[in-house]
Amino acid sequence: MKPETLLLLSMIIILMPLLxxxxxxxxxxxxxxxxxxxxxxxxxxxxxxxxVVSFTKLTTYADAGMIQQTIEWFSIxxxxxxxxxxIDNLAAIMLVVxxxxxxxxxxxxxxxxHGDKRYPRFFAYLGLFTFSMLxxxxxxxxxxxxxxxxxxxxSSYLLIGFWYEKDSAADANKxxxxxxxxxxxxxxxxxxxxxxxxxxxxxxxVYAQIAAGNIPYGSGAWLSAxxxxxxxxxxxxxxxxxxxxxxxxxxxGPTPVSALIHAATMVAAGxxxxxxxxxxxxxxxxxxxxxVGGITxxxxxxxxITQTDFKxxxxxSTVSQLGYMVLAIGVGxxxxxxxxxxxxxxxxxCLFLASGSVIHAMHESMHHAHNHDMDPQDIRxxxxxxxxxPLTYTAFLIATLAISGVPLTSGFMSKDGILxxxxxxxxxxxxxxxxxxxxxxAGMTAFYMFRLAINAFHGEAKTDIAKHTKENNWRIVGPLxxxxxxxxxxxxxxNPFNAGDGxxxxxVKAPRTVVPxxxxxxxxxxxxxxxxxxxxxxxxxxxxxxxxxxxxxxxxEAHGGHxxxxxxxxxxxxxxxxxxxxxxxxAGGGILFGFAFYQFKVFNADNLANLIKPAYKLxxxxxxxxxxxxxxxxxxxxxxxxxxxxFDLKVVDGVVxxxxxxxxxxxxxxxxxxxxxxxxxxxxxxxxxxxxxxxxRKVQTGKVQAYLAFTIIAFMIILFIVF
Amino acid sequence: MGIGLEHFLIVSGLLFALGIFxxxxxxxxxxxxxxxxxxxxxxxxxxxxxxxxxGLNIEGHIAAIFxxxxxxxxxxxxxxxxxxxxxxxxxxxxxxxxxLKE
Numbered sequence: 112m113k114p115e116t117l118l119l120l121s122m123i124i125i126l127m128p129l130l131x132x133x134x135x136x137x138x139x140x141x142x143x144x145x146x147x148x149x150x151x152x153x154x155x156x157x158x159x160x161x162x163v164v165s166f167t168k169l170t171t172y173a174d175a176g177m178i179q180q181t182i183e184w185f186s187i188x189x190x191x192x193x194x195x196x197x198i199d200n201l202a203a204i205m206l207v208v209x210x211x212x213x214x215x216x217x218x219x220x221x222x223x224x225h226g227d228k229r230y231p232r233f234f235a236y237l238g239l240f241t242f243s244m245l246x247x248x249x250x251x252x253x254x255x256x257x258x259x260x261x262x263x264x265x266s267s268y269l270l271i272g273f274w275y276e277k278d279s280a281a282d283a284n285k286x287x288x289x290x291x292x293x294x295x296x297x298x299x300x301x302x303x304x305x306x307x308x309x310x311x312x313x314x315x316x317v318y319a320q321i322a323a324g325n326i327p328y329g330s331g332a333w334l335s336a337x338x339x340x341x342x343x344x345x346x347x348x349x350x351x352x353x354x355x356x357x358x359x360x361x362x363x364g365p366t367p368v369s370a371l372i373h374a375a376t377m378v379a380a381g382x383x384x385x386x387x388x389x390x391x392x393x394x395x396x397x398x399x400x401x402x403v404g405g406i407t408x409x410x411x412x413x414x415x416i417t418q419t420d421f422k423x424x425x426x427x428s429t430v431s432q433l434g435y436m437v438l439a440i441g442v443g444x445x446x447x448x449x450x451x452x453x454x455x456x457x458x459x460x461c462l463f464l465a466s467g468s469v470i471h472a473m474h475e476s477m478h479h480a481h482n483h484d485m486d487p488q489d490i491r492x493x494x495x496x497x498x499x500x501p502l503t504y505t506a507f508l509i510a511t512l513a514i515s516g517v518p519l520t521s522g523f524m525s526k527d528g529i530l531x532x533x534x535x536x537x538x539x540x541x542x543x544x545x546x547x548x549x550x551x552x553a554g555m556t557a558f559y560m561f562r563l564a565i566n567a568f569h570g571e572a573k574t575d576i577a578k579h580t581k582e583n584n585w586r587i588v589g590p591l592x593x594x595x596x597x598x599x600x601x602x603x604x605x606n607p608f609n610a611g612d613g614x615x616x617x618x619v620k621a622p623r624t625v626v627p628x629x630x631x632x633x634x635x636x637x638x639x640x641x642x643x644x645x646x647x648x649x650x651x652x653x654x655x656x657x658x659x660x661x662x663x664x665x666x667x668e669a670h671g672g673h674x675x676x677x678x679x680x681x682x683x684x685x686x687x688x689x690x691x692x693x694x695x696x697x698a699g700g701g702i703l704f705g706f707a708f709y710q711f712k713v714f715n716a717d718n719l720a721n722l723i724k725p726a727y728k729l730x731x732x733x734x735x736x737x738x739x740x741x742x743x744x745x746x747x748x749x750x751x752x753x754x755x756x757x758f759d760l761k762v763v764d765g766v767v768x769x770x771x772x773x774x775x776x777x778x779x780x781x782x783x784x785x786x787x788x789x790x791x792x793x794x795x796x797x798x799x800x801x802x803x804x805x806x807x808r809k810v811q812t813g814k815v816q817a818y819l820a821f822t823i824i825a826f827m828i829i830l831f832i833v834f
Numbered sequence: 835m836g837i838g839l840e841h842f843l844i845v846s847g848l849l850f851a852l853g854i855f856x857x858x859x860x861x862x863x864x865x866x867x868x869x870x871x872x873x874x875x876x877x878x879x880x881x882x883x884x885x886x887x888x889g890l891n892i893e894g895h896i897a898a899i900f901x902x903x904x905x906x907x908x909x910x911x912x913x914x915x916x917x918x919x920x921x922x923x924x925x926x927x928x929x930x931x932x933x934l935k936e
Contacts, residue, residue: 813935816858816866816928823854 132238146231147221168203197251215590240266271364283360290357294347301340322625331630338396349381366467375456401441405548407434412555444532445621454521461510461594472580495572506595513598515557524610531690535682557701634678842883849876863926
């Protein structure tokens, strides 16, 4: 397959979901319940194409870097605005993730959303979302990325608020959209900094110029700022602290949406973006990214421990895992971070769909029991589902093992890589808080996931509703089982204890940093000694052929085999086994505690909660972050509004009223002048004219003799004057 | 002292003044016309006087004869007007004829 064909197919892949959206949205009435089938067929075709394209890219063109095509959209002055499509290994893997999960969610939704009054519209929105997400994945420049970034924002908005009759859903979608806007604003400014300085937004051209030593405004601080500002977009979209508050609320949307958008794909877009800008992150920016990720991972894990809503636990777990990915990229463990994105997408989609399956079953059961008051999502109402829903339980359990980081699962490999990365980073730079947060979150993740699994599936049914649940049909269970299967380690590497040998690490290499050495950690800089000549040669090439620089590096590294490209990677290699042992111990501990507390009741969780009441409350109330926002941002805005309204009412209106009063009085004076002076003069002249008229009227007697007399008198007067 | 141009002019001036006086003061239209004749004749007298003393010579005489002819024509027309006025108003009192006012 030629590269051109690959690009053409990618184009079709992008447009297919858009077509699906268009077809369904314009024929909702006609399609009715067939809308789901139409959407699924479109998505299925997209998936088939994706498999072809991605497979080709990852085998035939594995070392070809980014295959891309750019067209000029328009130009302003001498600056040209370009749109483009690019597919590299990162995008190829991401394409499979997005399209496969999207397809499975389509399939799942045909059952889950059955009977909904806006059934076809749901599939139209899914199509719109998939289209936008693919646009992000296949963007080869910041502009494309930003456009589709906003498009996923709007599709997320539409889908969270799909049941907009519920106030909570309507509030949640506004919250999600507005919170995202905060981050997107930073993203936009970051893009503008780059555009002002480089006049282009193509990834490769921008990086080539930075590599050539041309940094924004000649200052490393600006380069850091650009990186951090763009990363702000990721903070919003990937629900990083402090903008993570929207994601748990976004669970108001239908569960398949939570699985597709708010667990597997859209929230990963932020991580994807961070991976894309990885080469231009300076040391400061990386520290910033790492700490944001670390704080998020730790904070969200502490919150997830105490939540009782099935989906809320998963939501905070998602936030925590996204924090992991960001942390990984921040410390330079690029490949592991991206790998965690992929593995997390499978098992978290699986967990969410399993929760959807449970909720669906609970709903059905409630429907049969004519009980409509219970909360079908509260884990305190579940229990014992293992017996009634064995397939869902199996899938959920595998995914839980994966997210907890148990060996032989995908999650173990990716999480292990991240923890090794944080350890290596801490050893080299001294930031020991980062591995601490990472390991802490890992332990808590294992604990809360097993708390969830045990409470929902094990033990005795806590309600009759839970006792009478039934397993769902294949269109719900099938996707679950497929996703659970993909959470097994063999799909990424044969050796479950060393992901570095697998195809994934071979295809996805950390791109070399382009930041000048003085603004980057020395351990992130390429080891010149080993590859000196090659780098030089490529360096020269980079000057003449900007577009090739990233590709050349990737290609070279792919050939380089096991040579560590940087000191960091070398260190990471050493940290691999300590990290693995530590993470095993911690995950094992977490699972053990989970069982001890909830399965065997060795300890009483309620007693412990009472014992550390402040900590429990802090966690249960999500660290009061929403309250803090309520008190600061929201109340602040409202109070500011009040002050402004008071100002408006009293001061502005006062001024306006005073002006009106003054004008009123002035007009009275003017009217007086008009009435008496102007009118007076007019009347005076009229009266005078009348008076003279009356006077002279008397002269005209109509008597010829009188006229003659006047004539003579006048004649005589003239004579007197003349002589 | 002999009779000179001044005497003629004084007489003609008096005649003119009397004519004007007659025209202005008389109520009867016929009397007004008679005042008019006096004025014309004062002019005639002037012509003749200038023909004799002022060097107008024969032209003065001719002009005087023209005036006499004109006066006859004028009287004919004027009397016709007066007659018409009389037929309209049943009197010829010029004081009461003020149609010109309108």
